[in-house]
């Protein structure tokens with residue numbers, strides 16, 4: 647879905663997509679594009695970001711024209727998603743919602759969507775059985791709401807760490823988020839406890855002990871990617887984030903994974 651959104655823009659904007667990675671750098675609207683998700687959780691169907699991996703960073707093309715002109719949400723299309731992927735991807739919307747409302751850019755709009763998305767995630771991952779046909783409907787709408795919660799807010803610590811895992815180890819976004827969020831109790835407290843409850847309830851495996859196979863060089867490279875996402879740190883810790891965060895603290899989080 648992100649590639650489709652980026653492609654729509656790159657058909658009308660000249661040069662390489664690399665030059666447009668950031669906020670409002672796109673010059674012209676893209677072509678009409680329609681999204682039909684076959685997996686739910688990332689919020690890509692509704693977000694104004696098309697995340698791309700470039701030569702130096704993994705960062706979105708973000709502007710009003712990125713958003714799909716039309717979307718089709720049909721829960722039948724996500725019914726066959728394998729359980730692990732269903733969980734990891736669904737947790738992306740849970741984490742979007744948590745990050746949107748725990749940072750300095752939180753606002754009433756973000757809170758309204760986040761709270762509804764969190765409530766629906768709790769239904770899907772703690773109360774409903776996946777065989778209940780309503781559960782896929784709930785997840786699809788939770789993904790949509792979690793995506794919208796970011797419109798005027800931001801992601802935070804988990805996504806910054808996840809981008810490091812993605813860029814350096816080519817780890818997929820949603821499992822990388824789960825691996826990072828699992829170790830962020832010092833930042834996201836009760837939400838991490840709740841996440842662990844969902845992991846347990848659904849008997850899903852979150853990879854552990856990965857850091858023992860990572861060299862210092864790898865950890866430093868990931869920390870560098872994460873550190874260079876100031877908009878996320880600004881949201882998570884405020885404009886003076888550099889007073890509470892340095893590369894060593896980021897490396898500490900990676901070493902726990």
Ligand SMILES: [Fe+2]
Nearest residue numbers: 688738742805
């Ligand atoms: Fe995400």
